[in-house]
Amino acid sequence: MATAKAKLRTSEDVYKRLKQAVQWDEDWAGEDDLWLGYDDGVFGPMEQRLSAFSPIAAGGDLPFTRIWYVRRGDEVLWDRRRRLDALWGSGDTPAIRARTLRAGDAERDRLAAAQTAADIEQARQTLARLEEERQAKLDEKRRRKMRQQRQRASGPSAAGPDALGDGGSPVPAAVPVEVVPRAGGARGAGGGRSDGRRLTLATWNCLEITPAVIDALDASMGFSRTHDHGGELAILSRHAITNAFTVSLGENTSKRALVAEIQVFGKAIVVANVHLTSDRRGERMVDNSAKRRAQAQLLRASLAKHVAQVDVFVCGDFNEPSIDGVEAAVSEMGGLVDAWAALHGDSLRGDTFDPQRNRLASQLAVNTLPRRIDRIFAPAGWATEAAALLGEGMDASDHFGVVATLLAPEKECRSAPVHTSALTLLPPQAEWQRIDAIRQRFDSSFFRWMPHINVLYGFVPEEQFAEAAVAAEAVLRVHGHFEVRLQAFEVLEHPRGASLVLRPESRPEGALEALQAALQAVFPACVEQSRHEEGYRPHLTLGSFETAEAARQAKAELEAAWSPLVFVAAELALLAREGGERFSPRVRAPLGVGLSGADAAMLGALERCGVGLRAFAVGSAALLGALRPADSDLDVLLVGSEDHEVVFGRLCGLPGVAWSRRLEDHPTMLTMSVQGVRVDVQYVRSACRLHPLHW
Known part of the structure; x- marks a missing residue:
């Protein structure tokens, strides 16, 4: 049968x-x-x-x-x-x-x-053949667009007197951002200028701009563009704008932010254009700092939700500091670097609203205090090569614009992720025993993992850990230590059963999520932890169960006896395993202490003085981070493989160096004044790729 x-x-x-x-x-x-x-x-x-x-x-x-x-x-x-x-x-x-x-x-x-x-x-x-055909069509489309732009640029300008509005009305303030790849050979999809080593392409954020002005700029420069007609915000770019949306900045305001996704050198970046609420009410001044803070918080929350995996630039009119010096919205830009301050520090004020030097501002102002209220905030890892005011000596606007040239990060780790490595946050080893007492009962992965919170998993192969640690340093150096509290139990249900996890709470709030988003931009292929609809949801797994009811019973039992675990996150661990062995830390990557944007930019400038140079803050900057007193020296440990004489020669040629001095008794030390900051450099010749804390 x-x-x-x-x-x-x-x-x-x-x-x-x-x-x-x-x-x-x-x-x-x-x-x-x-x-x-x-x-x-x-x-x-x-x-x-x-x-x-x-x-x-x-x-x-x-x-x-x-x-x-x-x-x-x-x-x-x-x-x-x-x-x-x-x-x-x-x-x-x-x-x-x-x-x-x-x-x-x-x-x-x-x-x-x-x-x-x-x-x-x-x-x-x-699939390979279809991809080749698709790329060929895209290349032809790019070439056709470039031919059209060259034809427009070589023909008569469409920006005649009538194109600028009624009787020469002021052109609005603009915030142009030039994005430059560090290495030569990159090609863009639109017009630009090349010096044989790099290609510079522009993105402009414009405020209170009229369609006529946009049309005039577009006709003469061939921009891609997106325009929020209701809020009179615009983003113009010679790169392809692939997506755009607006973000409401509150229920009781018409203020919105305009956000655009732009393809730059083969990757997506996001540019947000803002015009926050001012303190002017008719002919008097009020304090709207709290309102601007709330608007900035809404913007950052929306960006974290919708575009957490790409580099984000926030530009525009922040209307801060207030006349009392308060920078409420600016303080919500954590994890981003003020491009002007990063380059100039306190040596150049850069006031964009200055009734003493701007005739239109003097006619319209209620308060005549000069202030730098137009800002460009860039992601950590992007270096400011140049920053200047736009429109000085012209009656173009009551604000001066800001123009900045930004250098893309030195490198990204784009290797395909593997699942034998991870970038993690580990609780203190002294606390593992009480966590493992739970995991040994309930977690099927107990013998494969130690207690951990995944930041990026899968991750780059172990043989690339040295390069990965170096790439991550640009992010870690501007993210200070933060507190983590493991108290809240949560049951995650799914069709195969359920998982019981601890949800970490970080202080400052969102510090872990912000760190993960910044690292995600450095390792764009490692997206598993944040690619789902809810985004990155950090957790420490305690166990897996066949049913949600069993997980809830365990949760009730464990919550009753659990005391909160609180620790300071001071480093991340790069884990790896081979075959059936347990994961173990191979490299430890220390967090910084939250360097100021100016100090982080200074380290970046020093590193660009040689191939493979790495700069580390020591002394007061390492201890105090952004709280380093302005009158103290910036102490730097500089590590490289070249002779110190060669490196010091390049350092002394940096822009803004007023003087430099060598110490006879210490030939590998250099003291110099750069843009008003005294920098003390100790050079170490070494090919070691580990962070000096782990030498």
Whole structure:
């Protein structure tokens, strides 16, 4: 009597399980490693990533019945032809693994496996060919756009007198940002200027601008543009603007921020344009610092939610400091660097509203106190090469504009992430015992992981840890230590069961999330921790359970006996493992103490004086961070592989060096005055890539 074959789990079952696995199971590869194989009516065997697939019920166009296999890398996890299921072991999987198929079935399985292998290879070739065709079309589109822009630029200017408004009305203040790659050879999609080593392309944030002015600028310069007509904000760019939206800055105000995603040198950046509430009410002044703080908080929260994985620039009219010197909104720009202050420090005021030097401002002002109220905030890691005022000596606006040239980070780590490494925050080892007492009971990954909070996982391969630590330093040096409190238990439900986790609370609030977002920009391929709808949700896993009810029972038991665990986050750990061994720290990356933007920029300027130079704040800057007294020296440990005489020669040639002095008894020390700051440099010749704290 024939026996019925065991039922094979469906492709829909597989899809749902994998979606949950990549979200909750740390041992699973990310969605970009998972592929669905199907028959296409035009191209034949085809594949698409699991992350790109949408079921019919969610608006997709590929039914589950057309999916033939699912693979992770070269491993086939599910194969309809073979009735193979590596997830549950359904179908003929037990017999295939045990090699107990009957002769006829074994031959059919061999042929089915060969067919699947052939389909995978054909799909790869088809995808490669389609990508080549897509790139060719994009290249032709770029070339066509560049030809059109050159034709416009070489023809008569469209910006005649009437284009600027009624009778020469003032052109609004603009905040241009020039974004420059550090290395030569980059190509942009739009017009620009090249000096043979770099390509400079402009993005302009404009306030209170009229459509006529935008049209005039566009006709003469060929900008991509996005314009918030209601708020009279505009972002103009020679780069391609791929997305734009506005952010409401409060229920009781018409103020909005304009946000644009721009493709720059092969990566996306986000530029936000703001015009915050001023203190002027008719012919008198009031204090709206609290309102501006709330507006800045709403903007940062929206950016963290919608564009947390890219570099963000915030530019515009902050209307601060107030006449009393309060910078409430500016204080909410944590993690970003004020481009003007980073370059000039206190040596150059840079007042953009100055009735004493601006005729229009003197006619319109209620208060005549000069202030630097227009700002450009850039991500940590971007260096300010130049910053200047725009429109001085002209009756163009009651504000001077600000123009800054910013250098892209030295390098990004774009290696494909692996799941044998992670960038983590570890609680103090003295506290592991009481956490592990819980994990040993409930966590199936207890023997693979120590107690940890993932910041980035998967991460770059272990052989790249030295380079990864160097790349992360530009971010870590401006993020100070912060307090972490592990108190709140939470049950995370999913179709395969539930997880019990501790949710970390950081002080200052959001410090851990801000640090993760900044590091995400340095490692743009490592997005698993933040790619889901809710964004990055830090947690320390305590256990996994088959049912949510079992997790809730454990939660009730553990909460009653748990006392909060509070510690100071002072470093991150780069973990790795080989084979079946346990993860262990391979490199430790110390956090800074929250350097001021000016000090961080100074370290960056020193590092650019040689290949592979690394600058570390020591002394008062290392102890006090942004609180370093302005009249104290900036002490720097400079590490490189070149002779100190060569390096010191370059340092003395830095812009803004007023004087320099060598110490006879200490030939590897240099003292100099740079832009009004006394800098004491101790040079160490070493090829070691570790942070000096771990030498």
